[in-house]
Amino acid sequence: MNPYYKFLVNDTDRFDPMHFPQLEETLRHTRAELGTDPSVPSIAMVVSFARDHSLNSVEAAANPVLAERIGTKELSLDVLEQLFDSSRRNPSFRKDLEDYTIAYLSTSP
Numbered sequence: 001m002n003p004y005y006k007f008l009v010n011d012t013d014r015f016d017p018m019h020f021p022q023l024e025e026t027l028r029h030t031r032a033e034l035g036t037d038p039s040v041p042s043i044a045m046v047v048s049f050a051r052d053h054s055l056n057s058v059e060a061a062a063n064p065v066l067a068e069r070i071g072t073k074e075l076s077l078d079v080l081e082q083l084f085d086s087s088r089r090n091p092s093f094r095k096d097l098e099d100y101t102i103a104y105l106s107t108s109p
Contacts, residue, residue, distance in 0.1 A: 006082060006086065007020070007082055007083055007086040007087075008086065009083070009086045009087040009089075009090055009093055010090070011089050011090050012090070013087075013090060013093055014092065014093065014096065015087075015092075015093045015094075015096035015097045015100065017100055020079070020083065022079045023079050023080065023083065024104075025079075026076070026077065026078070026079040026080055027080070027101060027104045027105060028109070029076070030046060030075065030077065030080075030105060031104065031105050031107075031109060032109065033069075033075055034046075034066075034105065038105055038106065041059050041062060041063060042063060042066055043101075043102055043105045043106060044056070044059060045059050045060070045063060045066055045067065045070060046070065046075075046077065046080075046101075046105065047098055047101055047102060049070045049071075049077065049081075050077045050080040050081045050084050050101070051084045051094070051098065053081070055067055055070065055071070080097075080101065083097055084097065
């Protein structure tokens with residue numbers, strides 16, 4: 001069972017990955033699950049689900065296995081989801097979190 005994370009993000013806070021060590025573990029695991037050459041659609045699906053709790057139907061149809069793993073929580077994105085949820089009132093934080101996530105998942109382990 002995954003622990004529940006709740007983060008307090010104020011309206012003026014800036015995203016700094018050093019303040020969220022749990023995030024690196026989540027992203028490292030996600031990157032490993034995506035494989036050695038993660039595709040842009042795969043990364044977009046991960047970010048979309050963590051940020052909006054939804055998947056693009058075209059991307060899901062093109063990547064049904066990943067869509068299933070994300071939707072059933074087999075691929076755990078709890079920390080990332082909670083950070084996005086906690087920062088709903090801080091668009092700058094969310095944008096920086098999204099950019100960091102995309103960059104992290106786009107790099108090789």
